[in-house]
Amino acid sequence: MALVVLACVAPFSEMQSAGTLGSNNQELTGLYSGIYWNDDSTRTKIQTDVGFLAGFGLTQRLDLRFRWEMIQIEGNNRADDIFSLGPKYGVIPHYLSVFLPVGFLVGNSNSGEFHPTLLATVPITPWFEVNSSLKYIIYLSTAEGPVYAANLGLALGNFKRWALRPEVGVLLNPGDPGQYFHYSIGLTFRRFGH
Numbered sequence: 695m696a697l698v699v700l701a702c703v704a705p706f707s708e709m710q711s712a713g714t715l716g717s718n719n720q721e722l723t724g725l726y727s728g729i730y731w732n733d734d735s736t737r738t739k740i741q742t743d744v745g746f747l748a749g750f751g752l753t754q755r756l757d758l759r760f761r762w763e764m765i766q767i768e769g770n771n772r773a774d775d776i777f778s779l780g781p782k783y784g785v786i787p788h789y790l791s792v793f794l795p796v797g798f799l800v801g802n803s804n805s806g807e808f809h810p811t812l813l814a815t816v817p818i819t820p821w822f823e824v825n826s827s828l829k830y831i832i833y834l835s836t837a838e839g840p841v842y843a844a845n846l847g848l849a850l851g852n853f854k855r856w857a858l859r860p861e862v863g864v865l866l867n868p869g870d871p872g873q874y875f876h877y878s879i880g881l882t883f884r885r886f887g888h
Contacts, residue, residue, distance in 0.1 A: 702765045702774055703729050704797065704807055705743050706843040706865045708827040709880040710759075712791040712815035714784040715751030718887030723747040723859065725763075725880035733872030740874075742766045747880075751887075755784040759795065775800045778809070790814050793827075796834075806834035823849045825861075841867045849882075857882040 707727050715721055727743040745763030752758055761778040780795030793811040811829045818824060829843040847861030859880035864873050 702741055702767050702799070703865065703874050704799070704809075704831060705745075705761070705763050705765070705776060706809075706829060706831065706845070706874070707743075707861055707863055707876050707878045707880075708811070708813065708825065708829075708845045708847065709747055709859050709861060709878065709882075710749070710793075710813065711788075711823060711825050711849060712784070712786075712813040713788045714755055714757045714782060714791060715749055715884070716754050716886075717751050719751040720885045720887075721747075721749040721882055723880045723882040725859075725878060727763075727876045727878040730875045730877075731872060732875055737875075738768075740768055742768075743876075749782070755787060757782040759793065761795065761797070765799075778807075780809075782813075788815065788817070805836065808832045808834060821851060821853070823853075825849060825859075827863075831865075839867075839869065841865055845876075847878075851882075853884070854886065855884055857884075 709723050709725050724746050729741045731738050731740050743763045743765050748760045750758045763776050765774045776799045778795040778797030782793040784791045791813045795809050797807045799805040809831050813827045816824045825847045827845045831841045843865040845863035849857040851857035861878045863876045
């Protein structure tokens with residue numbers, strides 16, 4: 695099981711749409727993720743992540759996004775925290791964006807990561823959309839090679855105020871015979887400036 699930093703997997707869920715918030719608007723999402731390791735013979739839960747994501751609209755097409763998660767490793771009493779911050783730019787407003795967060799794991803040692811991400815959203819109705827993302831994770835403080843993640847999520851709700859976000863995803867390390875999976879749920883609240 696590679697991609698393990700202090701025996702934990704970096705959060706790879708997305709829990710957001712491709713849309714940007716617009717100037718002076720804000721978004722807060724609480725989330726829960728179960729992370730599993732799967733190979734040919736077993737599926738094992740390895741960690742639980744809880745945390746939040748906050749977005750701040752800087753311009754109509756540019757957001758600044760912050761993330762904090764507490765990572766609890768199965769069978770271990772210690773929890774680690776991970777923080778990330780980065781810009782999100784709307785390439786095709788509401789449909790396609792690029793997100794460039796840099797994250798740091800804070801625990802018994804520090805580790806940095808860069809997660810260039812492409813986000814796409816397909817609106818189905820005014821209260822239902824499908825969100826997807828492709829992510830390339832680069833480790834800044836270890837010799838481990840990059841890994842790849844893909845996520846597929848739904849958003850249901852009144853998108854000007856709130857959204858429920860179920861999501862699944864997979865993370866692949868080219869050197870590993872198995873995969874990491876996450877099953878996540880999030881609840882987003884939005885506030886629009888005046």
